[in-house]
Amino acid sequence: MGGVHDSGLALSLILAGGGSLLLVGLAAAAFVQRRSRSYLLVTLALATLLLRTLAGTLTMNGVLDATLHHTAEHALDVALVGFLLVAVYTARSDRARATGAGERR
């Protein structure tokens, strides 16, 4: 039973890790092109998903204890929510900069 649970967990970590690595890569490439605060925040938000997988892997290998892991996961949720909220809040001013608003079009 424990074996099934472990392999299920390992598979989830591999899928989540691979998927979030791809997303962070895309976000980083987009940030390099745009160099805007919105893209930095979106990249950081996606990076917290990658860190979640990292924390999971460390716990599975006994490096991180379960309580600390639990706290880390929820702290990363706070970070993710925070990054997204700031991105949404600053979207208007960042957009004005990106489209050169103010200049008559």
Add this chain to the structure above:
Amino acid sequence: MSDTRRRVAAQVDATPGIHFNALVRTLDLAPGQVQYHLGRLRSTDEVAEQRLYGQTHYYPPTYDEWERRALALLSRETAADVVAVLLDEGTARPSAVAERVGIARSTLEWHLGRLVEQDLVRKRRDARNRVHLELTCPEETARLLRRATPSLPGRLVDRFTRLVDNLLEE
């Protein structure tokens, strides 16, 4: 000419504007090998190289400087969509182009910045000082657009920025 070198040259011919990494991937060769053969092909003027916005593209030698730069930009999915709308409309207001392509204004402005910088698109102001967009050389651009081949990573980054810009649009 060695067999491998002929393959490299044929691939550049088939997909003008291809990136170094894409060449390595498509031909399934070692990066060092591709680099060596590209060096030899360049020294005999069988392949031309163009650096643009931090990326190196390779072309058959028949492409001139403007065509090389144009082709590199047209291999971006969103830029190609914008150019296609302008081919269709002749001249159009930026807001109309953004709406027809289905992208946020910030996405359009970013791609326009490069298209104008490389002289593919011109911004013209009317009597009321409103901006109109038009292609600098429509026929040439249409011909190059047919030859442009977007790469998978480029496509994914374009779609990612499209999504994020749309989500953050007010």
